[in-house]
Amino acid sequence: MSVVTGWIGVTAAGYPVPLPCSLMPSHWLAALHPNVHGYTQSSEQVRTDDYLRDAVPLVLEGEIRGETPADALRQAHELQHWVRQLAWLQRPDGWVTPLLEGNDLETKVGKNAKAIGIRVVLVQQKRIWYGPNGEESS
Structure with missing residues (x-):
């Protein structure tokens, strides 16, 4: 039996970025357009590369905890830096999907x-996932 480590992002350079284990997929209704991002308190709700482009969004929601409020904010900013560089996403079950530019992290x-x-x-x-044996699934 293997240990489930959670979601893992991979940059184009091959660096793995473990995402917080508390993240869960959330329901998403529309393609990425400027009015779709939902946190009104986010200072970076909309990225310019979201404009005028339909895409297939996948949204993971969760929480980051720190020793202090400043530590939690530092963790969120560091994670946002890496999320923007991701080229692949791996689910906890090992299946992967390729990502386009435009990934981002919103906070509240x-x-x-x-x-x-x-x-x-x-x-x-x-909206396709590839299994460890090369099998495709949507």
Whole structure:
């Protein structure tokens, strides 16, 4: 039996970026257009590369906790830096999907000062996942 480590992003250079284990897929209704990003408190709600382009978004929501409010914010900014560079996403079960540019992370006030709610917006190239044996699934 293998240990489930959660979602893992991979940059174009091959660097793995473990995403917080608390992230869960959330329901998403539309293609990425400027009015789709949903956190009104996000200072970077809309990225310019989202404009005028339909895409297949995958949204993971969860929370980041820190020792202090400043630590939680630092973790969110560091994660946002890496999320913007992701070229692949691996699910906890090992299946992967290619990503386009335009990935981002949005933040909102969490349950307490040491917790920050996050929404990771990932732009799938196609709504297709590839299994470890090369099998395709949508």
